Amino acid sequence: MQIIETGLSGCVLLEPKVIRDERGYFMESFNEKTFEIITGQAVHFVQDNQSFSSQGVLRGLHYQCGEHAQAKLVRVIQGEVLDVAVDIRPESTTYGKHVAVHLTAENQRQLFVPRGFAHGFLVLSETATFFYKCDNFYNKESEGGIAFNDSEIGINWEFPLDSLLISEKDQHLPLLKNARQVW
Numbered sequence: 001m002q003i004i005e006t007g008l009s010g011c012v013l014l015e016p017k018v019i020r021d022e023r024g025y026f027m028e029s030f031n032e033k034t035f036e037i038i039t040g041q042a043v044h045f046v047q048d049n050q051s052f053s054s055q056g057v058l059r060g061l062h063y064q065c066g067e068h069a070q071a072k073l074v075r076v077i078q079g080e081v082l083d084v085a086v087d088i089r090p091e092s093t094t095y096g097k098h099v100a101v102h103l104t105a106e107n108q109r110q111l112f113v114p115r116g117f118a119h120g121f122l123v124l125s126e127t128a129t130f131f132y133k134c135d136n137f138y139n140k141e142s143e144g145g146i147a148f149n150d151s152e153i154g155i156n157w158e159f160p161l162d163s164l165l166i167s168e169k170d171q172h173l174p175l176l177k178n179a180r181q182v183w
Contacts, residue, residue: 001028003038006099008087010114012039013101014073018108027108030073030133039112043071045133050077053123053130057165058157060120061086061146061173065180068142069115071135079128080104081121082158086146088182089116096176098153116182118146122157122164144180145173152176 004013014035018027028034036042053059061084064070074083086098102124103109113119121130146153149161153176157164173179 001031001034001038006085006101008085008094008097008099008117009092010041010112011085011087011099011117012112014038014110014112016108016110029075029110041112041114043073043135045073045135047134047137048131049134050129050131052127054127054165055123055125056159056163058120058122058148058170059167060084060170061118061148062120063088063118063144063182064136064139065142065144065182068136068139069182070138071115072113072119072132073110074103074113074119074121074130074132075108075110076103076105077129077131078105079123079125081123081128081130083111083121084119084155085111085113086118086153086176087116088118088146088176088179090181090183092116096153098155100155118144120148122159124159144182145170146176146179147173150175
């Protein structure tokens, strides 16, 4: 597995070794020991989540606060998404900065999103199956979110904004400057 730095401390792109032959392919999608060695971070995942969405669906930007904060390891099983992580750690030198990467079933890349980041994705293909591991259990009372179109963050979603499919809840998320504090 290779690690690709994103420029945001702790947030890294992982590229697994994929072994292909006439039967298809094999890859190790996660190994706790290898993950810790290449990232320098000890993370124990406790929950797996999966979603299926159609083109134009934008989910996010979401995070969990306080003791319920979550680190995530995200990937696409089918299709393609633009995956975005925003550093919302108040003490960070990259506070308010983001990384946007294309995750596809073909490239098999995974993005590690540490605690203290907001996360979201937009489906670019006709459909996509999105899978992620969390290192903490979901807690509704600890939810936080940031508007996907916050101009201070300046995410280029690479898709016509008037064609996005966004949940009612996500349409009313606050700007970063008015969002719940992570810690």
